[in-house]
Amino acid sequence: METEPQLPPPPTPLPLKDPIPSSSPAFATPAPPPPNRQPRQLTRTLPLTTTAAPRPNVLPILLPPPTLRPHAVRILTKKHGLNVQTSALTALATFIGRHCGTGWREEGLGEQVLEEVARMWKRQSGDVIVRDEEGGPATLKGILKTLEGGMVGGRVVSGGGGLSRQGSLVGQGSGQLDGGGGGGGGRGRIGERQSSFGMSKLEVEDEEDESRDPRAWMKVIGAFEQPRLVYNVGKKHFEHIQTPPSLFPPPSHKTAFFRNRYNLIHARLLRNESFQPPTLQTQPRHSLSRSDSSLSQNYTITPIANLLGRSGSSHLLLGLLTRSPTGGLLLTDLTGGIGLSLQHAQPTVGIDGAWFCPGMIVLVDGIYEEDSQGYGAGSSASGTLGDIGGVGGTIGGRFVAFSIAHPPAERRNSSLGVPDTMDAAQGAHGGFGWTDFLGLGSERAVGSRMRKMQQLVYETQAPHAGNNKIVVLGEIELDVPRSLQALRKILGMYAELNVSQMPVSIVVLGNFVRHAALAGGASSGSIEYKECFDALASVLAEYPQLLRNTTFVFVPGDNDPWASAFSAGAATPVPRQAVPDIFTSRVRRVFAEANREGDRGKDAKTTEGQVVWASNPVRISLFGPTEEIVFFRDDTSGRLRRTCINFETKDEETEGPTQRVQSEANDELASGVPQGEEAMDTDSSHENINPTFQDSLSSSVVAARKLVRTILDQSHLSPFPLSTRPVLWDYSSSLHLYPLPSTLVLADSEAPPFALTYEGCHAMNPGKMVRDGKGKTAGWIEYNIMERKGEVKEIAL
Template sequence: MSRPNQGEKARAAPLFKAPKTPAPFNPIPSSSPAFGTPAYPIKPYQQAAPPAKASILPIILPPATLRPLAFRTFTKKHSLTLTSSALQVLATFIGRHCGTEWREEGLAERVLEEVAKSWKNRNSGVIVDGEASDLKDILKNLEGSMSGGRIVSSRELSRQNSLVLGSSQNGEVSHTRLGLRPSVLGREDSQTSFGMSSLEVEEEEDGDDGLRDPRKWLKVIDAFDQPRLVYNVGKKHFDRDTSKPSLLPSASHKTQVFRNRYNLIHQRLLRNESFQTSTFEAKAPLKIYSSALATTQQSYKLTPIANLLGRNGTSHMILGLLTISPTGTLAINDLTGSIALDLTHAKPVPEDGAWFAPGMIVLVDGTYEEDDDGGGALGGSGGVGGTIGGKFIGFFVGGPPCERRKMTLGLTGDGEGGVTAGGGFGWVDFLGVGSERAVGSKMRKLEQRLLRPGKFEDDIGGKGRMIVIGELKLDQPRTLQALKKLLGLYAAEPEEDTPMTFVLMGNFVQHAVMARGGSGGSIEYKEYFDSLALTLSDYPTLLQSATFVFVPGDNDGWASSFSAGAATPLPRKSIPDMFTSRIKRAFVTANAEAEKERGKKTDGEAIWTSNPSRLSLFGPTHEIILLRDNMTSRLRRTAIKFSSSKAKEEDVEMAGTPVATPEATPEPEAEFAAPEMDVDADVQAAESHIPDPAAENASDLHVARKLVKTILDQGYLSPFGMAVRPVLWDYASSLQAYPLPTAMILADTEAPAFCVTYEGCHVMNPGSIVAPGRRGVAKWVEYDIRKKVGKVREALF
């Protein structure tokens, strides 16, 4: 290699030459040429220099100045309630970080919007408390993302807040919506932060006066909007079904419906005291001779059907689903197998106290009997997952014992919101309005403040009333006459005593006119609702200060257009808006007139919901199920007739009724009974018969109790086979009556009107608004929300 001359300037090798680009703009070193580094490397990403932080002049922002903007953002837009302490915290934060430009530049509105969204993503409840650690964490995260009073990375911030406790694809916080204990809160903070000591409703200004109306806390929950929860046997908790629901799902979803029903009842049964073996007492024999299926002196044990193999002649108690086998005989299934059921000598418990039909989950106490040939199982299934050989001879049949609501949610004492250390499902948000543990105690105190009792303890009046109107057939003129009489009674009351809600149940037509039933079609169907709108317009005070809820029946559109009035799949959607537009217009007109005449804005509304649906008042404090279904006749048609039960009118065997016994043998007294006399039917009908009111009331009460016990023991609103009452498989969770609601409206026109309380749940049946068999009598139910007691009322029209 030749050396350069002394006059020449030394030059470095090209490898060691500095790049033309200045070093600060090329911080990434080049790799070896052996790895294919290009001669001119790609210019690396140049991070922009952070902007100079704008100077903010902090101010002291009074909470009263911020209150209108906060009320509009939290309450009007996001349905949240700000306490005075939370308003003080927000005013201090905005005054410090937004400064003098909080109003002109709209900085405060953006901060409040982000705080409200983050609070809802955390599912921290409907009341924003200033002492809650959730609010402190939100403001702490927000402070680090603000520059010059503006939120620099609001998108990343929202994503961060939504993932604090785990979120789903829809942005909903799955863990907190399921009621799990938030990891951010400590045990002590989780109890005090949801308290209501700092909520002062009386100190709020005029802009918050609307929150003093109990109707503001009323929410109608459509069955298709209700959270879809599935009981997880392994975790012993509820999981949210995140799959997309469909009206045409795969066949496996049908199996999941019955599996989830069985798991719910099974876990409920195992938590019953009668199925928990005592440590200090000897085990009692497995026999039931009392009127109740479970007693405190006995403890029972459930046997899976698959475990019956090889145990011929032994007594067991099994829990399973009553079904009709392909051969036409009665069978019982559980998650392990199926076996033929012989109820020839069975006795229902309590006797004539409930119906038992295929599709229900029941408890059967009896003996297993193998086949005479000694075969273990049919079809070589080995008894696992198939039909077990032999038969199960049942001696006693009963429904699974019902569980009170406060026991399911873990409430202690009189249900004031305390939760036992053992738990329960108090953290589960079943309706999407907040869990019992999160907001229950606070909502109860708010209810006591807003729903004050009357002058006398026995008074039923004021805002805390719900008027339930049964079947409203608009194609019959007498129906509108009865409705006018009913509405006139409540319109004559003072405006401050107007009932909170009017619930109107279908069917709204006598025949399925959408399927050309009776006379008319879709045009006539709309005209019927137009006539209802004219009737409601005569009582503007009720339209201005009450919420009207409409629940459809099987004859209403659109479902009746293909079912022709037969049993439609549950749940079914509400009546389309194209038929009800005139009624909504009547409410808008009434509210506009009130604002024009009195200068006061009213917000009466009409809500068209599904069947079934739920009413939530004060969060989880009041849960009321709305169901329109003629269930009594269906139970009479499909229920099993026991030979031990006396033949009564409601147990008459009809076509298609599964018979559990051969022909009944005549009683000994019947051999010596006098022969029956021939009676002329025409002469008997012409004679005047004086009814016995006491006997009629006793019979009606018996039917009511029998119906209520059947439904609530099953914990399901459609305890029938899929062929008898279809169910949309992916929405079957909305039919669960678990935990037990505080009240239930079961509109059954084929059952007598009643108000019955069973295990703390008040069940009401208004019947039809036009009392059948009585001319000029209107009948409905008035429910006092404060006392949780309903009353059947009548009026002449």
Template sequence: MIPIQSPRKSPRNNQQQSPGKGDKRAKPPPPSFFGPKVAAPSSAIPSSSPAFATPAHPLRPFQPPAPAKAAVLPIILPPATLRPLAFRTFTKKHSLTLTSSALQELATFIGRHCGSGWREEGLAEKVLEEVARTWKNRNGGVIVDGTSPELKDILKTLEGNMSGGKIMSGPRGLSRQNSLMLEPTEDPNHSKTRLGLRPTTTLTRDDSQTSFGMSSVEIDEEPDEEELQDVRRWMKVINAFEQPRYTYNVAKKQFEKIASKPSLLPPASHKTEAFRNRYNAIHQRLLRNEAFQTSAVTSARLTALRRSGSTMQSHKITPVANLLGRHGTNHMLLGMLVILPTGNLAISDLTGTIGLDLSHAVAIPEDSAWFTPGMIVLIDGVYEEDEETTGKGLSGSSGVGGTIGGRFQGFFIGQPPCEKRRATLGVSGLDGGVDHTIGGGFGWIDFLGVGSARAVGPRMRKVEQRLVRQPALADPDSPGRGRVVIVGELNLDQPRSLQALKKILSLYATDPEGSTPMAFVLSGNFTTHAVMARGGSGGSIEYKEYFDALASTLADFPTLLTTATFIFVPGDNDGWVSAFSGGAAVPLPRKPVPDLFTSRIKRVFAAANAEAGLLSTTEGKGGEAIWTTNPSRISLFGPNHEIVLFRDDVSARLRRSSVRLKSKTAITATAVGDPQPSQTEDVTMSGANPTPSSPLAPNLEAMDLDDNTQARQPRSPREEGKEAALPYDVLAARRLVKTLLDQGYLAPFRQAIRPVHWDYASALYLYPLPTALVLVDTTAPPFCVTYEGCHVMNPGSVLVSGRRGVARWVEYTPVGGAGRGGRLRECTF
């Protein structure tokens, strides 16, 4: 029997512990003492027993050798040879523009890493496709520049994921699922969801930018979950302070997301940035208008039109600074109307300011829009130097503050023509109609944070067709689920307002199950006066009691509370901002009513959902109450439908601050002996017919009532005269709508008239044009108007002025069959 030797007495340890001569520590033996090191076999299993001398260094597990990269023989690929393939991939497919330097970089990269198989094996096409996708993921812009660090970084990353000229996939290669899938939520029942399938998941702009080429992804045509069958699940209310902020980059000709954090007290330079961004957005929109294009094709077309007797011509915008030294010449200016410190009117652009003389100016078309300081307008006239204006009392020509000498004598003034939503986004119509647009536009920009029109739009249109359009066509007489009931100003301090609201809700509570409206919009001012600014025994206590009374009214309709979304838009008299403004104009956008006053209304919704056995609204079931900002937006089916909610007395503010112009004819309010048409008629202002006498954009045209039955029949001269004398309410509605949509801005006034938070000015943009605009203006007549594809509605006040016991509201159907659009409705209570 051999005794087991202790590890302390092992030969190696004894030698290490044997004291040397005169040393207290053990000296290590020379390296040659143990002989050469021999590698242990891969199959050796180390033992934990000390008798078998466990090695000091553990053995590494066996690893198979890494496969060697396939060798590629580099070639010299001329850029001209690669140009057709690059043009087809970047320009035709992804709407990008390659510079010569970028084409040279790509040709060098493909020749080095793809070799001679770049054409036969299709290696170059795959590389170009990956570069284009990654470039758009990083928001590189429309123009791909070879000197940009983004392109070099993309090629460097792609180089490490290529083998044998092919792009690797898997753990070491580029992931194909991350760009097309959403991350899983915390809910274990929610698996990874493909982009655009789950409306409850916030689709950020980055998600929309990573969805390029999603048409090749296999996606189920119908959502499987039962909760997605309801139209309301595809609706989202977007807060103005949560909306993505964009600025227009003139160099890249693209909108870029603002990365800096916004502030309610920004530096003064942000005020200039807000004006510059607004001017650039209108300027680029105007240059894409046909009347301002000067290409060879357009010039040939205009020459042919002149030969045929047409007065249409191409216009050119002159910067203000370029007027110096050009006395007596005719120019067209684009700038903002401003008031100089001297009190005179002037026009200002990014280059300078010049005094205006509008004593002989005429609006084109006449009386079609308002013109107030703060608006960006087009003015056609003649520049006159100081020598011609000496002694006429015109000040503001000293050159101080960027104001150049002389004055500009304006003869024609007009609004910059707006652009249809489809043309701005560069996408085709819903049904592929005549408005099909190829390339261009900003379809890849996610303006609302719900996905871009080109990435998510096609998928959302299929869902919309299945959920809304097909049932509407099957039974056009039944009330649709996709309706939005818009109630105007609701003054809770007037008991008759609650009675009118109760009557309106009772009409919709009797609808069949599954046919109730999906949303109700209630707008302020919720009090006639600024109660919060009064103090005394009222104030916040009285203000909260008004909402408690509203909660009691809503509690009588549990069916609507469990099947609809109630959206509340505040006014200037609502808290907290009215506590220091006293009901005056407050900065836009303004925050919603605080939860302190609306807690009982939310408890009413929670109680109704609990009684019906529905889950909480956070899981996507049951009704809910949303207190949003002013303005705010509703997204329906992603970017396909955008509804802007805005509460402001814009019409009264326009009348107070407008510039008086020379008028040729007086406006006739109503025709003698002609009955006033019904207020429920839809006024259509679509079309872009050129005006022969207009020197401005051809989109500034007269507009007619939408009366299809009379339009098909020949009319007598007497009837034509009656049609020209439209009612004053119709003219006022057209004038208001055209002003706002042409400006593309909800508050086109001076900061002293309508303050705006500079860092949140992009939330007031109407560009691209929304599909619908809900403008609650009690100083304007109620109307439903369509202009350039945008449906504008004004319900006014819920109580009809001068008619006791009559309530008015607007019922809007954004999608559906023949009943699509808004219509005014009235009832007695």
């Protein structure tokens, strides 16, 4: 009988630096503590680089730098504004080929690495050139070494290697580098310098757990709280202004104010198809006339400085209309200025199509004539855009204009890169979708998720499905008894509705008194002004149920303090602060009492009623970047009529220049609508107006379209000289209308009430709340959030 062979005993293991043996069951060896040594306690989680979990294998490849260059240009240069040296591009190609393998293109692994490299380089360095060399605050070698420790299977993951989930773009496959814990790298949100490309501050976690009350998704953004952005011409994107704002800034900020307006309109114009060169080489056209428009037509803008030596040639200019010291008109851009003759000029949209005033940036088509004939504004003119641009002054000669037009507006979806037929799950493409204009998140980051949330809130089975109205009241003069009577009637009508049918918000726009408060009059003191708001509080206290379920927003006018104390009712600088708290304490107390009496035990997620004293202008955001509503209280139409340039009709013989300042309102709006009217309707549709029934339109409709077209084409709430409408230079970015808002409320007491749509932006004017006509009536605007359409309503007093 054969015996089994005896296996030799296992060899004695060599002594290790750490005497603790393995405790794995595969080796069947226990793990007793070593003699005279206490077991070590792991007090923190080991980083990803020390874990024993197996990593997916990546097959390295040899990635040529020219193959990676288009991706680096798109991510690093176009998106983040960085330039890459050839040596740095070679290092990136080697790193991506080694750690991402064949999935660098198909799975988008290479773009994730480029995203992380750009974010960490901008956080640590601040230089616009990515170099593969030592000596700076950040080195590409150090960044790639940090990324290498945080990559698994070719993907950049969080939890180790210096990577942090905070601030990463969830769903986009990219994280954010925390910069080693220095310089604010541990913040949970994206830093100040990169807040334009981050997640929203709304912090959406789970749709099922979020509030279904639409007021919980409504944010009131004041003009002094809005991000201060400036358009960078070189990088072709918006940047945050790093200098702290001031009410008394240096004169250079005034230069930046006008230059930014011009650069923004010029960049928007170059995005228009009519100003893009065609694929096939054709003869460029300069005329703005509609008679010769064609699909192959393209326009070319000539800088004013390039007119020298080209007498008798036709050009298309883009510049700022200004007044010279001698009273003539000047057209200025960043290269210089030139005297402008409008004797033969006609607006392309007709005389009743738009306003043209000094302070506006316009397109002018005409012929340049040298100074040999004795024309020209002279080189002594100062204050032109060319002077403040630092290139040149006013050149000799004159520019004889044949046609003049406003720069065409750009739709909001085109500016943000959102297709018109986009569903809720589709993201933004192109445009400025990554820019956070309101400080609540960019369209690319949170737009699709916010649209899903909007559908959940307003679906038919939601408790707040009918709560989709915003009520807008304009020019409520609290020192007039009839105003309080009209307010009682309007609020009483909405207070009788069910809680689910009450409006989301009621926006009340000034002026809150008829005469300028604190201006030295007998009945304009601080005590009298506070008594007006005490009377308002007495009216609001009669409707506690409405106060508990609605957000009230109060926007001041020019007659409200403190600005009215020194302006005496004249135009005050914009933007302007809210009504001071010293006058509104009684109103706030009424809201607090109404919320205290209400029982919210069964509906804990319902937002309490609140009152917001806002600035002028103010923006209301609904569901992040999905809906943006701008409210501006100003008598814009009257200022346009007083300062506009009149054009002679074609059948009228004239002598000499026809441009002049209109000192009082005229009745030219009664002549009808021009035959070339575009894409402006009194409802929410975007179809062109049929010219056959334009003559039957009332003068109020013509005036409304003329006002809306002018403001939206200029993309600015105050396109006037600073002598006409003062502007706080450091806060001028809050007056820009780019991208166009979803809805614009121009509270103008001198214009008739209207609600119409132009280029996808719904514009409204509530007018005066108490209207004098055939009978005493109270009027307001009721805005439907889901339909994005306003309706003018009236009720008899």
